[in-house]
Amino acid sequence: MTYTALYRRWRPLVFEDVVEQEHVVKTLKYSVKTGRISHAYLFCGTRGTGKTSMAHILSRAINCLNPQDGNPCNECEICKGIMSGSVMDVIEIDAASNNSVDNIREIRDEVVYTPSRAKYKVYIIDEVHMLSSGAFNALLKTLEEPPGHTVFILATTEPHKLPATVLSRCQRFDFRRISIEGIMDRLDKISSSNGVTIQKEALRLIAKMAEGALRDAISLLDQCISLGKSRISPDDVISVAGLVKDTFTEGLVNAIKAGDVDRVLSLVDELVMSGKDISRFVSDLLQYYRNLLLCKVAGKPEDVIEAPHDAIMVMRKQSENFDRGEIVYILKELSILESNLKWAGNPRILLEVALIKLCCNELSPGNDDILERLDALERKVANADIMNTNPAAKIKKNSGDEIPLFTSEHKNKNADDSKKFSTGEIAPTGGPDGSNHKKAHSIKPAESGTSGLKPLEVWNGIIDELKKNGRMTLYSYLLDTKAVLLDEKHAGIIFPKHEGVKKDFISKAENLQVIENMAGKLLGRDVKVGCFAEDELNFPCESREERDELVEKGRKIARIFDAPLNIIML
Numbered sequence: 053m054t055y056t057a058l059y060r061r062w063r064p065l066v067f068e069d070v071v072e073q074e075h076v077v078k079t080l081k082y083s084v085k086t087g088r089i090s091h092a093y094l095f096c097g098t099r100g101t102g103k104t105s106m107a108h109i110l111s112r113a114i115n116c117l118n119p120q121d122g123n124p125c126n127e128c129e130i131c132k133g134i135m136s137g138s139v140m141d142v143i144e145i146d147a148a149s150n151n152s153v154d155n156i157r158e159i160r161d162e163v164v165y166t167p168s169r170a171k172y173k174v175y176i177i178d179e180v181h182m183l184s185s186g187a188f189n190a191l192l193k194t195l196e197e198p199p200g201h202t203v204f205i206l207a208t209t210e211p212h213k214l215p216a217t218v219l220s221r222c223q224r225f226d227f228r229r230i231s232i233e234g235i236m237d238r239l240d241k242i243s244s245s246n247g248v249t250i251q252k253e254a255l256r257l258i259a260k261m262a263e264g265a266l267r268d269a270i271s272l273l274d275q276c277i278s279l280g281k282s283r284i285s286p287d288d289v290i291s292v293a294g295l296v297k298d299t300f301t302e303g304l305v306n307a308i309k310a311g312d313v314d315r316v317l318s319l320v321d322e323l324v325m326s327g328k329d330i331s332r333f334v335s336d337l338l339q340y341y342r343n344l345l346l347c348k349v350a351g352k353p354e355d356v357i358e359a360p361h362d363a364i365m366v367m368r369k370q371s372e373n374f375d376r377g378e379i380v381y382i383l384k385e386l387s388i389l390e391s392n393l394k395w396a397g398n399p400r401i402l403l404e405v406a407l408i409k410l411c412c413n414e415l416s417p418g419n420d421d422i423l424e425r426l427d428a429l430e431r432k433v434a435n436a437d438i439m440n441t442n443p444a445a446k447i448k449k450n451s452g453d454e455i456p457l458f459t460s461e462h463k464n465k466n467a468d469d470s471k472k473f474s475t476g477e478i479a480p481t482g483g484p485d486g487s488n489h490k491k492a493h494s495i496k497p498a499e500s501g502t503s504g505l506k507p508l509e510v511w512n513g514i515i516d517e518l519k520k521n522g523r524m525t526l527y528s529y530l531l532d533t534k535a536v537l538l539d540e541k542h543a544g545i546i547f548p549k550h551e552g553v554k555k556d557f558i559s560k561a562e563n564l565q566v567i568e569n570m571a572g573k574l575l576g577r578d579v580k581v582g583c584f585a586e587d588e589l590n591f592p593c594e595s596r597e598e599r600d601e602l603v604e605k606g607r608k609i610a611r612i613f614d615a616p617l618n619i620i621m622l
Contacts, residue, residue, distance in 0.1 A: 058274040066123040070102040072234045076225045081122030084113045090223045092204040096211040097227025100265025103207040107176045111142045115170040141167035144176040151183045156190040163202045180206040181213040229264025250284040257289045311411045330399040345379045347371040508535035510574040529554040559583045
């Protein structure tokens with residue numbers, strides 16, 4: 053005799069057999085008992101939640117010769133004929149392969165004829181969202197006002213793809229994902245009837261992998277039973293499903309945290325050579341880090357984590373080595389990896405690159421989340437033992453010399469100087485080597501620095517707009533800057549001398565374009581923007597050397613704006 057798959061043998065026959073869809077069962081049973089049968093139903097939900105099974109039960113219930121409390125008896129000739137396919141009044145159509153206008157026109161031409169044996173002619177259209185636009189248009193009128201003997205039952209996993217005109221003509225029922233406990237109870241019943249004992253943890257593992265789809269869970273159980281064992285363990289499920297053990301994932305997470313790239317690459321090679329599915333592994337790794345985050349923030353993680361008590365204790369201890377922001381960052385990176393793997397020709401390369409990046413834990417200059425970047429910088433400083441409660445913390449060089457860093461006097465002096473510079477009391481001076489120019493201290497504000505240039509009045513507005521538009525990296529990099537008008541068509545952003553990295557980042561064409569667009573909107577005219585260090589706009593002219601330096605600075609400004617410059621020395 054031909055073997056029948058478990059999910060087909062255990063397909064529900066009455067409403068009560070459909071697992072955890074009581075909200076749908078209650079309504080449909082009442083409709084059958086009272087005879088309030090609608091002309092069109094729409095069953096929505098993810099795969100394996102009972103949509104098609106419910107449609108079959110409903111088609112028998114409304115045609116049954118001897119209904120039992122709203123359920124079909126499954127014993128009368130109509131019920132048996134529908135189940136065997138001999139009653140032609142129940143037609144099931146797969147819209148994925150019958151999605152043309154002509155297929156729907158055939159239905160429209162047939163509905164006018166009365167059923168041959170049953171009370172209602174039922175059309176079950178599965179995956180109805182696959183119909184073409186023309187097919188939907190052909191179905192609309194019939195769906196709105198079908199003959200009294202016709203019932204349409206539409207099933208779909210993507211109701212958002214259906215036209216609103218179709219949705220408004222149907223009674224809609226949304227099927228929920230089935231809980232892990234519900235799946236475990238059903239699998240335990242099925243395995244017992246087949247003379248197989250399955251451990252509770254193995255049941256839980258199958259239920260977690262099914263992700264709310266009972267049909268997927270039953271298919272995996274069928275595969276495990278095919279091993280020929282009378283007792284199925286979690287290791288059997290892991291072997292059949294191509295999963296990795298929790299100890300493997302735990303070891304990989306520890307290696308990533310330690311930054312052990314060699315160990316990480318070795319584990320990836322072990323994963324690939326054992327034939328495991330990389331996409332599934334990344335999903336499992338995402339779930340593991342999610343559990344670590346819950347262990348970090350939840351008072352009772354066991355209430356929200358589906359895992360054995362011992363595994364939760366291990367993850368709880370492991371989460372103590374992580375910062376919350378660090379786990380969130382890793383989850384974002386793995387989510388991006390999971391998405392990219394769908395289109396990858398060589399998924400191993402993407403996996404290795406992503407894990408190496410996590411090991412190095414490097415910050416990306418293009419990352420717009422300033423809080424994450426600051427958290428990571430703080431962690432690097434703490435790991436380097438630079439932070440010290442002593443305000444005169446020191447670093448020792450190889451020679452044994454001690455160099456004071458960031459003393460309070462130094463910081464206060466810099467703050468005072470910065471304040472005076474912003475108010476125009478002093479002008480920044482200094483050559484390329486950081487030394488002061490001769491007589492720089494005696495230069496009047498109107499003769500040097502940026503004080504002789506007109507400030508860009510809309511600069512604060514530009515910075516605020518960057519913040520409002522979510523450009524947090526640009527916003528944070530420009531907080532300590534000033535802007536001046538060089539002429540009516542050119543403006544300069546002035547960075548402190550020690551902020552060369554920020555200056556280089558803002559100087560990128562795409563970043564300057566954003567700033568120029570905002571400046572143009574606020575000023576009402578086009579403005580070309582360039583980036584300068586403080587000393588690049590300081591033009592003292594006391595000697596020939598200083599005049600040469602002035603000429604060089606003028607040429608540099610011309611190069612920044614790509615403008616012609618003709619210098620005549622008098």
